Amino acid sequence: MNRKIALLPVDGRPVTRELPKQIASIGNWEVLIPDKSLLGFLKEPGDMAALEKWIWKVAPEVNGFVLSIDMLGYGGLVPSRVCLDGKEAIIQRIGVLRSLKEKYPDKALMAFSSTMRISNNYVNEEEKEYWSDYGVELWEYSYHVHRFDKTGDVDSNQKVRDLKDRIPSDILEDYLSTRLKNFQVNESLLEMVEGKIIDVLVFPQDDTSEYGLNIGEQEELSDQVAERELFQNVFIYPGADEVANTLVAKMIYQLEQVEFPTFYPIYSGEIGALSTAMYEDRPICESVKGQIYAFGGYTVDQGAEADIVFAVNVPGKRQGDLALQKFLGEVDTPHRNIGEWIKRIAHYLRQDKLVAVADTAYANGVDSRMLPRLLAEIEVSRLAGFGGWNTAGNTLGTVVAQAAMVHLQKKKATLPQEEVKARVLEEMTLRLLDDYVYQSVVRQGVRAGIDEAAVGHEKLLITVKEAFLKESGAFLAKHGLSFPLEDVYLPWNRTFEIGLRWRDES
Structure with a gap:
């Protein structure tokens, strides 16, 4: 084997483009990725013709392909929501999968295609222009159409009218026709699964809730999966930006022919584990199972029989959102016990278990009441994974993939153990810097002190960089960590996400 996988990411942000590569390196695999310049910028689509050429160029040297249909067909995740091209043009673009499988029938081909999200605000940064005037109304229309369809509630029917x-x-007609086009493209992918062109397909639910037209579409896709008996090939669950991590890890296990690990989840609170995370449609404990199952593993009922102890920090009552500063008072409540949870982590580490920590207490950042206690009692270098970014699904899928790569090395040892530990620690330090130092601390301070919409990109970047370098330096020194940071940038010229350039990044 060449130990290489070709990844076509959903866009050019570090978490979607570089993170899968970093995680795969723990398992001693190389992920080939296109040049960032080909992957578009926010609503600006990627160069789809050049990306197709890139796929054919790297195809001879890789063992398999993980391909974003949103990038291949629309030019990216955000462009998929605003693309004006017709269904036929999009389906023609993704037809390259047939040619690719015909040319390389023995190479694994996995794909993922998001169900188009529906944002519940008036921000049109990632939506069509009319979202600034009718975004909330369109969200409510979507919600109540589906709610009436499922429950027959007369109030929802009146709300729709x-x-x-x-x-x-x-x-309204434009919005509904855009949704229909995306749904029909997704339906066509099921035919490719039936035709053995796509080996594994994921339909991630991007930013969702209990009701909505997107949920109705997922239900229809799920029904079709059942009718066609594609249970082992098609996965539908909340997520988006982390799916490449999941599929790359899954492909590596299949190519290595190693049995998938089992997971034992432990939660910081029982009520929080049963609560529904923001932007998702199911309890956190079910999202945990969904992410593990999509990767290829499953959960067990006792720590002793598990390959990986999956420690999930949950909210006491309800998940908050650090980026939007919502529901913050419902996270750190008596309905959870962080101290006892950390004691359990220490217990399993003493038993030489692989333990990975996924923080889902908040969307868009790490729990600042949990992390200092964790780092005070647990050496981060002893963990097999850590994450706490964006949605619960983003965090869970990332940490599953991290821990899976550590388990793979435990089984096959294709790298010296010290090298594995160094790569894992570097990856976890990167997550601490991004998910905690930036998302939980720096971003809050920057947004409180500056009007992002009123300043230019250069001023915004200077402000972010100064604050981040100060906070990250203090954090690394306090916890005895090091990181080869070379530069800080804003991938999409906004404060929502950060980019860190470091010496080992390619």
């Missing part, structure tokens, strides 16, 4: 009067007919 009222919203039809408030939303201009041409805007």
